[in-house]
Amino acid sequence: MVPDAAQVLRFRAEQAASIPDFSTQSFRKGDSFILDFGGHRTGYLSFDLRTVGREPDAPARLKLTFGEVPPDVAEPLHPYDGKISEAWLPEEIITVDYLPQSVRMPRRYAFRYVRVDVIDTSPGFSVRFANVRAHAVTSAGPMPAPIGATPRRKRMDEVAMATLHDCMQTSFEDGPRRDQRLWVGDLRLQALANYASFRSNDLVKRCLYLFAAYCDKDGLVAACVYEKPYPRYGGMHIIDYAALFNVTLRDYVVATGDIETGRDLWPVAQRQLELLSRWISPDGLFLDPGNMWIFIDWASKLHKAAAIQGLLAFAWDATADLAARIGKDAEAGPIRARTKAMRQAGRAAYWDAARGVVTSGPDKQVSWASAAWAVLGGMLSPPEGRRAMRGALDDPQALKPFTPYLYHYVVEALVTCGEKKRAGQMLDDYWGAMLDAGADTFWEVFDPANPLSSPYGDIHVNSYCHAWSCTPSYFLRNGIL
């Protein structure tokens, strides 16, 4: 890895040895090397550790660092001062007894690169690595041929599908590097991309049932559930994610025609509306209870009132649609009526018709998030929506998204209000910039203006294969863009 200021991630890989050359090299105390597997893998690593020199009279102690991107293996991971657990740093120290020996690393990793530092062998021998293998795992089927009008779009679809592929395990994981966890918000976007690519629809169904099974005692769907060592309630709630459960269920019924599952889970969807209604005023305005997590995006300065209002209206509308699709027309009517009230209340509270912008909070914050969710929530007419989107996107002061997750909804909003060209441009600019930065899979967070930022205080715990960034495949493969 060579420092290179021209690279977004500050390093470029240069080949130090071919595989045949590498297999003849031997390493001792203080030596290190980096292996490049040529693409992202979720899985295991094995190798044969051989010795050169006299009979090995000690174990070999090695440090292995698993990198999704060059900085993971090019820079020291310590000192670490991120906000989340240091246990997420992708490194292992192993001691291999009884050489020569076959080694299979004990955990599952997410990596393209593996850096090996030889802590020690003994003065009498060095080590050689043979049969180094990454054992990739996924529950996705074969990768379909990528689709895209330009080579860049084709590559974008390919990278997006690779991202989804490596996150599809026993559930849709948010990212294989870190949490490896099923979150509602991520699931919705993964499922949308999946319907257009791998079509592992039973995996979506499994995830919907996991959320239905492991909600809180009132029935509020959790933000995430854990699967290992046993499936269980995740203990955390995000208002938008509870609402998006309903949207995800609707999407599933639309994509699969599986009315039966829609009916089976309908009570869960109904219960979300009931529970979320506790925080919605009689005239339809969401009132932040102050003790609940509203996510929308990792952008820390985002004022979320307008966005969550739009998101809830979007979810209510999808729930009414779901009811109609599964033959619950009687229930659909009142939900539609409520959706209308929520749209009107949101419009009254957040739409500045004079300036043509959606604002949020006492400082009248303008953000892409607020505009996009106002559009998606149906708070604005299409011309108003176009105006609001342009007003936000063209305003250099407007708060931008931090995550591909929110970028998805911005693109979805542009499509919704008829700004297809601009939506396509956003794919090329935003996801394209990750391609330009060398992404094999799309990232958890990417702020083009500040590509080395992290919501966790240290980029070495960022996830660089994160499924909520896989939706270019949804837009491209469905012919939307």
Add this chain to the structure above:
Amino acid sequence: MVPDAAQVLRFRAEQAASIPDFSTQSFRKGDSFILDFGGHRTGYLSFDLRTVGREPDAPARLKLTFGEVPPDVAEPLHPYDGKISEAWLPEEIITVDYLPQSVRMPRRYAFRYVRVDVIDTSPGFSVRFANVRAHAVTSAGPMPAPIGATPRRKRMDEVAMATLHDCMQTSFEDGPRRDQRLWVGDLRLQALANYASFRSNDLVKRCLYLFAAYCDKDGLVAACVYEKPYPRYGGMHIIDYAALFNVTLRDYVVATGDIETGRDLWPVAQRQLELLSRWISPDGLFLDPGNMWIFIDWASKLHKAAAIQGLLAFAWDATADLAARIGKDAEAGPIRARTKAMRQAGRAAYWDAARGVVTSGPDKQVSWASAAWAVLGGMLSPPEGRRAMRGALDDPQALKPFTPYLYHYVVEALVTCGEKKRAGQMLDDYWGAMLDAGADTFWEVFDPANPLSSPYGDIHVNSYCHAWSCTPSYFLRNGIL
């Protein structure tokens, strides 16, 4: 662990919590604790890792340090600047996914103490340890009741047998902490103690055959052999160890009456004499070829010419005895004659009759090693031997042993020349001092004048359960002392 200048190893253990109290405690980033298993174990460690707080949203990363003695866990092991591999430092960093989880540490360890440092959990939860178990392994049978005329001698026998017990695995290991390897010199002493305690005679036989099978191309017995991952030649030779193979075989035949094995391995014993004879002058004096390792002891200043002369005569004599016991009387005669010549040559070269001391080298070095091996080699009459031993032991300038291995031969020499009382006193003084220092098992090296010294430059790679120190059981259980 509390620093305590009154302790030989500078720390004393104080109980911080009872087991019931410990099981209610929880630990998070930066916390640490030390478990005391109450005695030395060779084996494995397992525990259940539970969580306290919210649902565990990260792995737990732990550092475990395995200590045979307090300094292993009371002091930092880094920076390490020992001469042997840093991979021997008894520490592991593990990352435990999917909590709660049962953990079984991946390697075999030698320990009484286990220090656990919590590197991180996550801000949301702490960890609790339940069902912590040491799984001890040995091929030795049940421990016989200890024997000794005084409580101190009884305890000495008990600790010596515990030492042997924890080194008896698929072979007689030198020490379970580090090399875990079969060495001839260690084997002889282990076998002697074994005949008087566990009587796992087949294990001795197995080791003799391993040495016979994996010698060099000329047939010289290796100093050590490796068993894992497959049995093989150890690649190192020690002149005294090749000679002691014959002594060990003789001891085995005496202890077991297994004449058949004696006959089967007789060609190997004969071959050692032939090969070693290359470095013995026609009149019987060993001439150091300069390119061969002579061990005798780890004392770095020891001049070894006198000692190796005595040791070789001792081995020749034992080989003649072996020949006679297995019906090879024709071969025994010439070996006896040669033994006599070697004794005379050694006596002429190293016995200073005027001063009554055995000396070695151009500086006429007086050492316990030279005196003891002169006695054991039969270079001196019993009265001369007593004089030589007293001359060395009572001379504060005389070079003392560094290892219990050489102390054994000093005691054996005292017994041989009729100084039983002094031999018993040496047990009490030397091995007794290790008992006073809190030893549960006897150590690889112990210099009473400098108990924190190491042949490797760092006491944290010393072995504190080392089988060559187990011979108090040989002396006590056979009624020799």
